Amino acid sequence: MSDDWSARQYLKFEDERTRPPRDLLAQVPLQSPRRVVDLGCGPGNSTELLIERYPQAEVIGLDSSPDMLRQARERLPGRPFVAGDIATWNPDERTDLLFANAVFQWVPDHPTVLRRLLERLPQGGVLAVQMPDNTTEPALALMRETASAGPWAAPLAKAAAARDDLPTTGAYYDLLRPLCTRLDIWHTVYNHVMAGPQGIVEWFKGSALRPFLSPLDDEMRSGFVADFMARIARAYPARFDGKVLLRFPRLFILAVR
Ligand SMILES: C[S@@+](CC[C@H](N)C(=O)[O-])C[C@H]1O[C@@H](n2cnc3c(N)ncnc32)[C@H](O)[C@@H]1O
Numbered sequence: 552m553s554d555d556w557s558a559r560q561y562l563k564f565e566d567e568r569t570r571p572p573r574d575l576l577a578q579v580p581l582q583s584p585r586r587v588v589d590l591g592c593g594p595g596n597s598t599e600l601l602i603e604r605y606p607q608a609e610v611i612g613l614d615s616s617p618d619m620l621r622q623a624r625e626r627l628p629g630r631p632f633v634a635g636d637i638a639t640w641n642p643d644e645r646t647d648l649l650f651a652n653a654v655f656q657w658v659p660d661h662p663t664v665l666r667r668l669l670e671r672l673p674q675g676g677v678l679a680v681q682m683p684d685n686t687t688e689p690a691l692a693l694m695r696e697t698a699s700a701g702p703w704a705a706p707l708a709k710a711a712a713a714r715d716d717l718p719t720t721g722a723y724y725d726l727l728r729p730l731c732t733r734l735d736i737w738h739t740v741y742n743h744v745m746a747g748p749q750g751i752v753e754w755f756k757g758s759a760l761r762p763f764l765s766p767l768d769d770e771m772r773s774g775f776v777a778d779f780m781a782r783i784a785r786a787y788p789a790r791f792d793g794k795v796l797l798r799f800p801r802l803f804i805l806a807v808r
Pocket residue numbers: 556568569572590591592593594595596597613614615616619635636637638651652653654657658758
């Protein structure tokens with residue numbers, strides 16, 4: 552399995568995954584930004600929202616994954632999508648909106664990067680960020696538990712550390728507020744209806760499971776998935792209609808320079 556992101560797997564739950572960027576964009580106070588950059592644009596689902604909202608703006612998607620960029624270019628032909636790493640990338644002076652849905656949780660030392668990017672925005676510019684705040688949810692705890700309890704424990708020793716808990720809201724406030732005229736931080740907890748435990752496993756194969764599955768060969772990977780699935784089935788009981796609810800807390804940050 553390649554370490555690249557799979558656009559196809561990610562988009563299996565496109566409606567659910569596109570709801571947080573809709574909710575985030577609804578709070579962006581800009582009327583007519585000149586340049587908008589979708590950081591970690593993925594397959595272009597969040598970029599499409601930005602183009603709909605700001606048809607006059609120059610909207611650019613940036614991502615580090617070739618598969619995601621290919622998918623985004625197919626989805627939105629003629630639009631600029633560029634390869635880049637958020638850890639080192641900088642906006643140019645015409646950039647009025649940096650939009651980052653579901654990406655900063657993967658960027659090492661992301662608070663420092665958020666601060667640097669915010670510093671580079673012009674007066675009135677906006678940094679809008681959403682990250683899953685779910686590392687203590689059962690599904691993620693069970694990923695780590697599965698990783699440490701099987702024949703795959705050695706190759707996965709580093710995977711469990713791939714995502715830290717997010718800093719507290721207070722820490723983000725202290726870090727970013729000195730650079731802002733307005734800072735709004737909030738949480739939303741979604742409850743996604745999944746067809747069954749299999750749905751939860753499929754959901755995370757497109758995101759948080761990637762660091763656990765990519766180091767394994769086919770046989771180990773099947774064993775890992777079966778073990779994880781059994782744990783998920785115990786932790787997420789079926790509702791009256793056989794469906795399961797995937798509780799999903801997310802953190803939103805809206806910073807106006
Ligand atoms: C979960 S997807 C989010 C896709 C889309 N923004 C959305 O709203 O659904 C995360 C994306 O961030 C990209 N990514 C992760 N780390 C990155 C980095 N350091 N620089 C640029 N892109 C990165 C991944 O390739 C992936 O496409």
